[in-house]
Amino acid sequence: xxxxxxLLALIVVSSAFGELYRGHQLFRIEINEEDDAHIMHKLGExxxxxxxxxxxxxxxxxxxxxxxxxxxxxxxxxLAKRKLSYEVIMTDVQDVIDKExxxxxxxxxxxxxxxxxxxxxxxxxxxxxxxxxxxxxxxxASDPKPVVYFEGGIHSREWVSxxxxxxxxxxxxxxxxxxxxxxxxTLGMFDLHIVPxxxxxxxxxxxxxxxxxxxxxxxxxxxxxxxxxxxxNFNAFWGxxxxxxxxxxxxxxxxxxxxxxxxxxxDNHFQKLKENNxxxxxxxxxxxxxxxxxxxxxxxxxxxxPIDTDKQxxxxxxxxxxxxxxxxxxxxxxxxxxxxxxxxxxxxxxxxGYASTPQATYSYTVELRDKGQFGFLLxxxxxxxxxxxxxxxVIGMLDWIYENDYN
Numbered sequence: 149x150x151x152x153x154x155l156l157a158l159i160v161v162s163s164a165f166g167e168l169y170r171g172h173q174l175f176r177i178e179i180n181e182e183d184d185a186h187i188m189h190k191l192g193e194x195x196x197x198x199x200x201x202x203x204x205x206x207x208x209x210x211x212x213x214x215x216x217x218x219x220x221x222x223x224x225x226x227l228a229k230r231k232l233s234y235e236v237i238m239t240d241v242q243d244v245i246d247k248e249x250x251x252x253x254x255x256x257x258x259x260x261x262x263x264x265x266x267x268x269x270x271x272x273x274x275x276x277x278x279x280x281x282x283x284x285x286x287x288x289a290s291d292p293k294p295v296v297y298f299e300g301g302i303h304s305r306e307w308v309s310x311x312x313x314x315x316x317x318x319x320x321x322x323x324x325x326x327x328x329x330x331x332x333x334t335l336g337m338f339d340l341h342i343v344p345x346x347x348x349x350x351x352x353x354x355x356x357x358x359x360x361x362x363x364x365x366x367x368x369x370x371x372x373x374x375x376x377x378x379x380x381n382f383n384a385f386w387g388x389x390x391x392x393x394x395x396x397x398x399x400x401x402x403x404x405x406x407x408x409x410x411x412x413x414x415d416n417h418f419q420k421l422k423e424n425n426x427x428x429x430x431x432x433x434x435x436x437x438x439x440x441x442x443x444x445x446x447x448x449x450x451x452x453x454p455i456d457t458d459k460q461x462x463x464x465x466x467x468x469x470x471x472x473x474x475x476x477x478x479x480x481x482x483x484x485x486x487x488x489x490x491x492x493x494x495x496x497x498x499x500x501g502y503a504s505t506p507q508a509t510y511s512y513t514v515e516l517r518d519k520g521q522f523g524f525l526l527x528x529x530x531x532x533x534x535x536x537x538x539x540x541x542v543i544g545m546l547d548w549i550y551e552n553d554y555n
Contacts, residue, residue, distance in 0.1 A: 167242060168242070168358060168359075168360075169214075169240075169241040169242040169245060169359075169360065170217065170240065170242040171216075171217025171218075171220075171240060171242070172214055172215065172216055172217055172238075172240070172241040172242065173214070173215050173217075173220055173236050173238060173239055173240070173241065174202065174212060174213070174214050174215075174236065174237045174238035174241055174523065175212070175213050175214075175215055175223070175227075175234050175235070175236055175237070176210050176211070176212050176234060176235050176236075176237050176520060177210060177211045177212075177213065177227065177232050177233070177234045178210055178232065178233040178234065179205060179206075179207050179208070179209065179210065179211050179232070180207055180208065181207055182206075182207050184207070184230060184232060185205070185206065185207055185211070185491065187230060188201075188211060188213070189204075189491070191226060192213075193392075193397075195219065196394075196396070196397055196398070197216070198215065198216045198218075198219035198223075199213055199214070199215060199216075199219070199223070200213065200214040200360070200398065201213050201214075202214055202437075202520075202523050202524065203437075203438055203490075203520070204390075204490060204491040204493075205489070205490055205491060206487075206488070206489065206490065206491060209489065210520070212237065212520055212523060214238075214241060214360075237520060237521065237523075238523075241360075241525075244522070244525045245359045245360075245525060248359075248525050248527065248528075249359075251527065251528065252274065252275060252528065255273075255274045255528060256274065267318050267321055267322055270314070270318060272311070272314065272315045272318060272531065272532060272535065273528065273529075273531060273532055274528050274531070275307050275311055275528055275531070276310075276311070276314075277352075277355050278345065278348055278351055278352045278355070281310060281314060281344060281345050282345075291339055292339075292426065293336075293337065293338055293339040294337075294338055294339065294427050294428070294429035294430075294554070295338070295339050295340075295341055295421060295426055295427065295428040295429060295430075296338045296339070296340050296341070296428075296429060296430040296432075296546065297341045297342075297343075297418075297428060297430065297431045297432070297501070297506065297508070298313055298317075298340065298341070298342045298343070298432050298434065298542075299313075299342075299343045299346055299414070299431075299432070299433045299434065299497065300312065300313035300314075300343065300344050300345055300346065300434045301313075301344065301345035301346050301347050301348075301351055302346045302347050302378050302379050302410075302433060302435070302497065303347065303350075303362050303363075303377075303378075303379065303435060304347045304349075304350030304351040304353065304354050304361050304362060304363070305354055305359065305360045305361055305362050305524045306435055306436040306437070306516075306524055307351075307354070307436075307524070307526070308436045308437075308516050308517060308526045308530070308531060308534055309434045309435055309436055309516060310344045310345040310351070311528075311531045311534075311535070312434060312516055312531065312534050312535045312538050313342065313343075313344040313345075313434055314344045314535075315531060315532065315534075315535025315536075315538070315539070316535050316538050316539040316542060317340075317342050317344065319331075319535070319536075319539050320334070320335065320340070320539070330543055333547075334542075334543055334546055334547075337546065337550050337554065338429065338430070338546060341417070343414070346378065346410050346414070347363075347364055347378055347410060348410075349364060349365035349366075350362070350363060350364050350365055350375070353365055359525075360524060361375075362375070362377065362398050363375030363376055363377050363378070363398055363400065364376045364377075364378055364408050364410060366408050366409075368395035368396075368400070368403075371395040371396060372396075373395045373396035373400075375398070375400065376400050376401070376402045376407070376408050377391070377392075377397075377398060377399045377400055377401065378408055378410050378411055379433070379493075379495075379496050379497055380392075380399055380400070380401040380402070380493065380494065380495040380496065381401060381402040381405060381406060381407065381408055381411045381495055382405065382406065382411055382415075382495050382496060382497055382499070382500035382504065383405040383406050383415065383495075383500065383504055383505075384447070384495065384496070384499040384500040384502075384503045384504040385447035385448070385494045385495065385499055385503070386401060386402075386404075386405035386494060386495040387401060387405070387494060387495065388447050388448070388492075388494030388495070389447070389448070389492045389493070389494055390446075390447075390491060390492045390493030390494055391493060391494045391495050399493075401494070401495050402495075405495060415504075415505050418505040418506045419505055421506075422505065428501075428506040428507065428508040429508060429509060429510060429549065430508055430509075430510045430511075430512075430545070430546070430549065431497075431498075431500075431501030431502070431506050431508035431510070431511040431512070432501075432511075432512045432513075432514055433497040433498060433501070433512070433513050433514070434514050434516065434538075435513055435514065435515050435516065436515060436516040436517065436518075436523075436524060436526065437515055437516060437517060437518055437519070437520065437522075437523050437524065437526065438515040438519065438520070439477065439479055439480065439481045439482065439515060439516070439517060439518070439519055440481065440482060440483070440484075440489060440490075440513070440514070440515040441464040441467055441468050441481060441482070441483035441484075441512055441513075441514050441515075441541075442464075442483070442484065442485070442486040442489060442490065442498060442512060442513040442514075442515070443457065443460040443461060443464055443483070443484070443485050443486065443498070443511070443512055444457075444460070444485070444486060444498055444499050444502045444503070444511060445485065445486060445487055445499055446486040446487060446490070446492065446493050446494070446496045446498055446499050446513075447492065447493065447494040447495075447496070447499055448487070448492060448494075449487040449488075449492050453485060454502060454503075456502075456509050456510075457485065459509065459510070459552070459553055460509070460510055460511075460512075461483065461484065461485070462548065462552070463510050463545050463548045463549055463552075463553075464483035464484075464512060464545070465483055466544045466545050466547070466548035467481075467483070467514075467541040467542070467544050467545035467548075468480070468481045468482065468483045468541070469544060470537075470540045470541045470543065470544030470545075471537040471538065471540065471541035471544070472537075473540075474536055474537040474540045474541075475533050475536065475537050477517065477533070477537060478518075478519065479518075479519040481537075481541075486498060486513065496513070497513065498511050498512060498513045499511075509553065510545070510549060514538075514541075516534050516538065517530055517533075517534045518530070
């Protein structure tokens with residue numbers, strides 16, 4: 149197993165969220181027509197400083213939008229004119245952020261600060277700063293088995309993503325050392341390459357300044373804006389629909405593909421694997437939220453599906469089944485092709501994993517808990533159940549691949 153951490157050294161200071169989101173509300177809107185989805189996207193483009201789309205979906209699925217306090221009335225009028233049904237999930241987003249921060253402080257109170265030298269020193273039940281995440285591991289030995297690549301934290305505000313990747317990584321290691329048959333079998337079949345936290349700068353910023361920051365922290369010269377959506381910056385169908393050319397957008401695609409150090413580093417890693425004739429079998433980018441397992445494509449809803457779609461969907465089904473059976477999580481995990489469930493987006497990791505340098509037959513985005521009650525502000529008490537269902541989901545998928553397509 150190879151464990152890789154962030155690329156940039158950062159200094160983490162105490163949390164100082166302030167009142168950035170006081171009075172902001174989170175709306176859940178029922179989208180039933182393609183025209184309604186289109187109108188919402190156009191509204192978002194025209195009011196990017198007022199609207200933050202937490203989920204972007206296709207007709208038949210709800211859309212979650214955070215609306216700034218001074219735009220709520222106008223937004224409600226737009227919904228009324230379109231006769232769109234909605235509910236307000238969060239009446240004040242800042243209250244939820246403040247509660248999360250308070251619970252985090254309480255969880256840390258009374259804990260003796262200690263150096264993290266071994267697996268048992270790490271507390272998986274709380275959210276951790278960058279320094280704490282980077283502390284536990286060093287790159288491990290690698291061998292020529294098929295590579296399974298896991299990546300967390302590409303969007304910095306999705307805290308449960310790196311927390312989950314850390315949790316199931318630790319569980320695999322502990323159980324392997326205990327000679328657990330499932331862990332021994334899995335690590336005997338595959339070589340796991342794991343990046344628990346990719347967007348280090350952005351994640352650090354969510355702890356120090358803005359809890360809901362999404363993008364990287366790369367300066368965009370001449371525009372006075374900071375950040376690239378790293379999940380629009382990969383060199384697979386880059387620059388198309390669902391990615392913005394505007395440097396101040398939270399879905400800014402970058403000025404060119406792979407022009408951020410994070411995406412460059414991932415591609416360099418896979419280039420080296422290819423040079424050494426290594427085969428990447430699985431590529432999974434872990435996100436939150438919505439409880440989805442999404443296969444390619446993301447960049448075009450009208451193009452023919454990949455030739456491996458049937459296998460991808462079957463393996464994703466095995467993963468979803470295992471995850472749902474672990475905790476009977478409300479709403480369950482569903483699986484399918486990305487553009488059948490979410491809106492079109494280009495330059496994504498999922499399409500990159502399949503069609504670009506990794507050439508992984510099984511490439512996915514996994515959206516973790518929940519279904520929207522807390523969204524990106526998932527309470528820490530859900531980390532371990534989310535990690536457990538993900539652990540067994542990984543085993544379910546990799547068992548299916550081993551039994552059906554291991555060559």
